[in-house]
Amino acid sequence: MTFHPSSRAALAAGLTAVLLLTACGAEVTDAGAGAGTVTVPRCGEQVEYTTPKRAVVYEGGSADKLFALGLTAHVHGYVMPPANPPVTGSPWAAEYARVTFLSDDLLNKELVVHERADLVVAGWNSGFSDKRGITPEILDSLGIQSFLHTESCFNYPGFPERVAPFEGLYTDLERLGRIFGVPDRAADLVRGYRQRVAAVTAQAPAERLPVFLYDSGTDQPFTAGRQVPPTDIISFAGGRNIFADLDARWTQVSWEAVVQAQPEVIVILDYGDKPAAEKIAFLRSFPTTRNLPAVVNDRFFVLDYNEGISSPRNIDGLEKFARYLRDLRR
Structure with a gap:
């Protein structure tokens, strides 16, 4: 156009x-x-x-x-x-x-x-x-x-x-x-x-845990590519978005790709009409995901919708996720 x-x-x-x-x-x-x-x-x-x-x-x-x-x-x-x-x-x-x-x-x-x-x-x-x-x-x-x-x-x-x-x-x-x-x-x-942000990145560990952001989807998951705030949140806090190499914003991937990446942490994007609790329950019961390290070890982090889209609240989401990762390492 x-x-x-x-x-x-x-x-x-x-x-x-x-x-x-x-x-x-x-x-x-x-x-x-x-x-x-x-x-x-x-x-x-x-x-x-x-x-x-x-x-x-x-x-x-x-x-x-x-x-x-x-x-x-x-x-x-x-x-x-x-x-x-x-x-x-x-x-x-x-x-x-x-x-x-x-x-x-x-x-x-x-x-x-x-x-x-x-x-x-x-x-x-x-x-x-x-x-x-x-x-x-x-x-x-x-x-x-x-x-x-x-x-x-x-x-x-x-x-x-x-x-x-x-x-x-x-x-x-x-x-x-x-x-x-x-x-x-x-x-x-x-x-x-x-x-x-600089205060958070100064404390980020050198070893980065693989992180999967789960937005929605059952047949195929919807997740965050390189071009949306959760990828920066995950990276700045000391993690690694398993789909950061995808040159996209919000995008659909395969469950096979998620399993292959073996995420240690799953970030759940919490919608008003798609509560995080329902998504976590699905991941725990779905045969393809229930044996993922993040699911077995109950490593779910809930990110508020407005902390995940472009917003001043991205900074709040970053600080919360960084604290979560620091607590995991302790």
């Missing part, structure tokens, strides 16, 4: 987005909150943003990035499908209570138009979707700004961008900081996150 930015006439429609496509390597300049516009990459293209005042965010990762940056006043509402755990358990539960819950369905164009959104924050194929008719290109044509999680830009048509998962988190915070006119706040937040 080749992207053609919407014209400047979109401003006359009463929405605030003007999109300019420039060379991918162009320097990004910060016009600041006072000027109201700034050019920031959206995956591999340069886009001019006007400071949003009525953002709609999809899933916890999108909301949490804005909440962590202190931008709650700029968030109109959130869309939260059932896979997400209840927001009452979030570190930003108070912020969720201050904005509008819009839907527990998948993201769709009709909703963001109805809510008069001036920015939509989501991932590619995890919010934005060709099949469901809500893409940055479509929103551009409506004069609605959009922001994609950098981690998801890996397979964004026309403008891919390859960034390691945790670097994608930092990049998002920095880019959102520029869009909303709070670059210093974003820089401070990223600096603190980097320091927390």
